[in-house]
Amino acid sequence: MTNKVFFTPGPSELYPTVLAHMQSAMENKIGSISHRSQQFKDIYAHAVAGLRRLLQLPDNYEVLFLSSANEIWERAIQNLVQEESFHLVNGSFSKRFYEISAELGKKTNKFEVPFGEGFRPEEVAIPDTAELVALIHNETSSGVSIPVADIAQYRQSAPKESLLFVDAVSSLPHPEFDYNQMDSVYFSVQKCFGLPAGLGVWLLNERCLAKAHALQKSGISLGSYHTIPVLVEKGRAHQTPETPNVLNLYLLGKVVDDMNKKGIATIRQETETKARLIYDFLEKSKNFEPAVQNTAFRSLTTIVANTRIPAAELNKLLAPYDMAIGSGYGSYKDTQIRIANFPAHTVSQVEALLYELESLGV
Amino acid sequence: MTNKVFFTPGPSELYPTVLAHMQSAMENKIGSISHRSQQFKDIYAHAVAGLRRLLQLPDNYEVLFLSSANEIWERAIQNLVQEESFHLVNGSFSKRFYEISAELGKKTNKFEVPFGEGFRPEEVAIPDTAELVALIHNETSSGVSIPVADIAQYRQSAPKESLLFVDAVSSLPHPEFDYNQMDSVYFSVQKCFGLPAGLGVWLLNERCLAKAHALQKSGISLGSYHTIPVLVEKGRAHQTPETPNVLNLYLLGKVVDDMNKKGIATIRQETETKARLIYDFLEKSKNFEPAVQNTAFRSLTTIVANTRIPAAELNKLLAPYDMAIGSGYGSYKDTQIRIANFPAHTVSQVEALLYELESLGV
Known part of the structure; x- marks a missing residue:
């Protein structure tokens, strides 16, 4: 104890209400229900609707559930980058996204400042060839943020066709993003959502989906069970390809409810x-x-x-x-x-x- | 209720003791502990030691934790197959492993029998070129098993260099495998281990690790955070690359304890x-x-x-x-x-x- x-x-x-929600999850045997049942679909839909409301997410965004932010980094590169990505780096986590792109065989570029320092948009030159531009809203290792208002400037200077990614692993739901200035945001539930670990939440718009489809059409493998097209198709039916972390999805929906009640x-x-x-x-x-x-x-x-x-x-x-x-x-x-x-x-x-x-x- | x-x-x-273990997990705030702490390493080591004992696993096997059996299928192909895999198919899940290999761009072969039927080892011709041979010990969709004693025959007829995989997603810990006749076995915790979903357990021997190293050396990307070499290295230090499903790992160790007590x-x-x-x-x-x-x-x-x-x-x-x-x-x-x-x-x-x-x- x-x-x-x-x-x-x-x-x-953990968010103060998690204990009570866990108890009700156990009493209602949420750990035993089928992930293909209507009861699961309702849990999934409830979590998504709650997140949309809390984050004031536009309709052109999909809400996808993966296992971790690490997985989101990998799936993003695998599904959205044919040749080249670009990364703002100022700490261990922004660096790790950059490394993952290289490990998946992509050409990578970065604009790096020392640990503990921030970025000035006017100093950052984003190559014309960057397909994915990775911003780090909140670097969990060094405690540096990108001011929300700066994001529009990166959108301006990034290639028009590029996808702008915002790492908000340890900042959402606080930042009031203008989701129209970006293409994807992601976070982990064990940070600001006060939940046990084991779930990464990936928000992405129709431009990401279109890019994934285009890469797939050109014959590139996007992976298997967790490609963006599969995740989106299943997600729209309130399902996941694999048997997911049902319990955490249930808790997420409940905690987001509580957050919405608080406002x-x-x-x-x-x-x-x-x-x-x-x-x-x-x-x-x-x-x-x-x-x-x-x-x-x-x-x-x-x-x-x-x-x-x-x-x-x-x-x-x-x-x-x-x-x-x-x-x-x-x-x-x-x-x-x-x-x-x-x-x-x-x-x-x-x-x-x-x-x-x-x-x-x- | x-x-x-x-x-x-x-x-x-859920296994009858899960409710009590979950309560103790919440009282001890397992959902809040750092995945880099000694407390987490102890939880990890405890789960591995318990599984080794329960399954009577030889020392040349590693115990790795992933998110689902779907993920294990994908990582297996990505890390261990350069060109070609071979699959016994007699239902939806054995077929899915086969499809995943194709989706990852590999040449795939199968020996298929109708849904509900089993395999006779003497009828199965495994190509000399198969690098991974996928057996399905227990096909969850059709309720068909491979008799444990038959596995040695597949090992005999499979190419010497090939890796023999056994899907025991919904059968372990019941089958008394001779782990020397195979190279890898895997299962999901939400089946016979009576736990909430969100964890796949992958057992693999030194031949799998050597093959992954060889592919990596030849310049093939094995992925990023969940490659076999990274998982093994982290696993030996009782760690995972990402923040894992800590709560489920804790519960797994506890339930395996209870199973060992029962025998x-x-x-x-x-x-x-x-x-x-x-x-x-x-x-x-x-x-x-x-x-x-x-x-x-x-x-x-x-x-x-x-x-x-x-x-x-x-x-x-x-x-x-x-x-x-x-x-x-x-x-x-x-x-x-x-x-x-x-x-x-x-x-x-x-x-x-x-x-x-x-x-x-x-």
Whole structure:
């Protein structure tokens, strides 16, 4: 039994209602129902309708369910890139998408800035040959965001035929995207949706579908059970090609319901309030400082700070108070901390964390 | 709230202890822990050790976790077949593996018998050029099994360099395989392991790893995050490349514990007892008959019968008694039923089902 509150950047704290929904899932034996039954189709349709409402998603977008953001990276390249992709890189996850494209035999280009830095659209030259342009809205490793308003500028400078991808793995539902300025967005449920891991959600428009069809027509293999055409066809029938993670789909629909009841405006506002509390604390602290210098690029959902004390030490000090924060990513493990600011985290939990960090004199 | 007992062939009845394990998972916040933590590595190692013991798996086999059997089919072809695969086909799932190979651009060969029929090893000519030979131990759509003892004959007649694959999606842990006569076996957790769907388990030996390395060395792309070399490397460190379905991995380890406590011999014996009860009932019934004529080929875990009354009608009659059976697969939806006989189903539950089917006069 643990009462620990997880401020780790995903898997993270579960949304407060997950426990009750899991109990009702077990009582209703959701883990036993057929994935070809009407009951499953209703669960699928419910999750999609809820997400459309929460994200204010235009009708020309499909909502697809895969296993992870890793899988989405791979399927995106496999289904949408014949020759070449282009990537903004400023941390481990944006770099990984870039690497995956190369591992699948594509020509890859990147515009890279150091870990912890952001991008200025006017400095980014996107090659005319890029078929997929990968933006990283929120780099979970470094805590750097792309301001939502900048995305339209990338759309302007990207080749007209290219597909603009936005990684919002650890930021949605906070960012208020203009989905007309992009072609695809994706996220993982174990970040801001406060669910157990095992599901990646892929939003893509009709231009992605058309490109996949065109590649397929030219004789290129898009894969097998998880090609975009198959996923879209099955998805429109509220089905998946394989037996999916039914339980998580059920929980997603329920949590999205709860988020809709709360209202996206309130969720956004609370996210901003909590982010302000955390950054204010970091600015004043003598042991921490925000890792991202430029305030315009600071993530609101995965907040990274330089630290004098490694996260492992801090977590030992926080353990008696039932709290855990994230360590820095990769080689920043001991010199940075990461604090998740997700919808599952309440204002009072954040206040308690900051109070303890201050009281500990660290 | 439902007390329905699911005799559907997967997703199916959850193993009786899953409810308690899920409760303890939620109390211990397994859904929130980092997939890079020692706690996760322990969960991973525990599931692997339990499976090794339950299945009596030799040390030269790796245990890998993917998202579904569909994914395992695709990764197998992508990682292990340069030119050509060969498939035994006698139903929808064995056919799907064959199709996936073609969709990935490989040359495919098959030996096909009609739905509901089995294979005689002496009649199967495996081409010398086959790199992967796909056997279907248990065809979930038609209820046909390959007798375990026949597998050695396929190994004899298959090209020496070829990799012998055994689909045990809906039969393990019952079959007592000689793992030295094959190179890979795989199953889904929502069948005989009585878990929620969202995890495919892939067992493969050092010959598979060597072949994947050889293809990679020759410049062939094996994919990206889920190549065999990456999965094996991460797996040996009790990790996965992506954030996996942590909760299901935890539940798998716990259920396998319970199965080991019960003992594989008892599980096998009970499976055989229940299968005999069901087949005896079907033989005597005037409304059903076993769909598989040859008793040597009858599945013990997914039992298929021809029916005069469609499953949808039967399930309406069974609903007041809190029971559900599976319909026939695909075009057999109304003319066949499928009864799952998994470790989660107790002898008394099976007796109750047969009693009701008899009492209903059907």
